[in-house]
Amino acid sequence: MSAPKPPKGHFNILYFATASSHTGKDMEALPAPLPLRKLFDTLEERYQGIREAVLDHSLVTINLGYVDMPSSEDEDGEDNVTVIQEGDEVAIIPPVSSG
Amino acid sequence: MATQQPTQTDNSAQAQPPQTNPAKPTEISEPGIYVALTHDHLNYQSVIDRVRSPEAGAIVVFAGTTRNNFNSLPVQHLSYTSYAPLALRTMLTICRSILTKHGLKGIAMVHRLGVVPIGEESILIAVSSPHRQAAWRAGEEALEECKAKVEVWKREEFGGEGGGVWRANRDGAVGVKVDEPRIGKGEVDEKEDEGDSGNGGNDRKS
Numbered sequence: 001m002s003a004p005k006p007p008k009g010h011f012n013i014l015y016f017a018t019a020s021s022h023t024g025k026d027m028e029a030l031p032a033p034l035p036l037r038k039l040f041d042t043l044e045e046r047y048q049g050i051r052e053a054v055l056d057h058s059l060v061t062i063n064l065g066y067v068d069m070p071s072s073e074d075e076d077g078e079d080n081v082t083v084i085q086e087g088d089e090v091a092i093i094p095p096v097s098s099g
Numbered sequence: 100m101a102t103q104q105p106t107q108t109d110n111s112a113q114a115q116p117p118q119t120n121p122a123k124p125t126e127i128s129e130p131g132i133y134v135a136l137t138h139d140h141l142n143y144q145s146v147i148d149r150v151r152s153p154e155a156g157a158i159v160v161f162a163g164t165t166r167n168n169f170n171s172l173p174v175q176h177l178s179y180t181s182y183a184p185l186a187l188r189t190m191l192t193i194c195r196s197i198l199t200k201h202g203l204k205g206i207a208m209v210h211r212l213g214v215v216p217i218g219e220e221s222i223l224i225a226v227s228s229p230h231r232q233a234a235w236r237a238g239e240e241a242l243e244e245c246k247a248k249v250e251v252w253k254r255e256e257f258g259g260e261g262g263g264v265w266r267a268n269r270d271g272a273v274g275v276k277v278d279e280p281r282i283g284k285g286e287v288d289e290k291e292d293e294g295d296s297g298n299g300g301n302d303r304k305s
Contacts, residue, residue, distance in 0.1 A: 016182055017252035017265040057267075064185050091182055095267035098179070098186075098210055098251035099163045099222055099242065 003027055003089060011088040018054050019092040023047050036062075036082040037070040039090070059093040066093075127187050131198055133207040134190035136183055136251075141211055141220040150205030155227035159234040161242050163222040165215045169266070175258035178214045179221060182250040186210070193244045201237035203228045208241060210251055221253075 006012045010029035020026055023046075034042065039060065044051045060067055067082060084090055126135035133149040147158055165177045194206045204227040215221045224241050228234040246268045256263040 014182065016180065016250070017254070021265065061182075061185060064188060091185070093182070093185075093250060094252065094265065095269050096246075096248065096250055097253040097266040097268045098181075098249040099246040099253075099268065 014091040017094045022054050032086040034084045061091045131205045132194045135209045138213045141223045146207045146223045146225045149207035150225045150227040152204035155204040157231035157234040158227045159238040161224045162220045167217045174255045178254050179212045186250040189249050201233040
């Protein structure tokens with residue numbers, strides 16, 4: 001998949017497998033910047049139930065690197081500084097099934 | 100200023116993942132290693148030739164083929180999708196590690212994407228080593244690592260009202276049914292197999 005460049009002020013988010021089924025999309029552009037810890041809330045607002053059905057079982061990458069999802073209760077934590085930037089490529093990675 | 104992602108450019112010393120085109124094979128090679136994703140039929144000879152070496156006394160090839168059932172449910176066909184640039188990067192990382200660990204002369208890993216008719220090869224792995232023991236072990240380990248980590252997803256279509264499911268290798272869990280787009284919760288939760296892990300999730304944390 002080669003995603004088109006996101007519009008100005010946006011990042012791309014890619015949905016695979018169950019994430020794609022749940023959203024009905026392979027990808028979309030969302031407004032940036034967005035703190036990583038707010039990503040799941042943002043998606044839950046748009047796709048009710050996605051957290052429990054998909055996100056809780058999935059990993060997240062930013063620009064092809066895995067990132068730890070900060071827990072939302074820990075808003076002041078040192079680990080919560082990651083911010084998704086304009087032009088970034090974020091992906092929801094459900095459990096894989098190659099082979 | 101906003102914080103930089105620590106993960107963005109760490110691996111810049113590695114081979115750059117190529118731009119991916121779903122219609123074309125995508126591959127990375129370096130000495131002793133070849134990884135690829137392709138929509139074409141898989142070819143044993145070419146995979147074997149990728150690892151052939153005058154210093155090798157053994158080549159082991161694993162072929163994964165698409166099965167016509169899952170727990171007795173008839174599967175009509177399977178299709179695979181991937182996050183190609185990331186999947187290739189992960190395949191390369193796995194192959195580098197196994198090449199070194201088992202002293203291999205070569206390792207090749209090719210995964211097919213798109214619809215794979217029942218009974219056809221969806222993955223080929225070939226390894227070569229001076230002696231057979233290392234090749235057997237490396238071949239098995241390469242496959243297990245691939246199934247655990249490579250960002251490829253299998254969808255099984257059961258046909259009729261059975262719809263389809265995204266498979267998860269972990270615990271053999273069934274993902275969300277995909278016969279219809281869904282917004283909101285509905286029966287999704289019932290279709291999730293929580294498995295032993297409690298979340299059926301990926302087993303890798305970075």
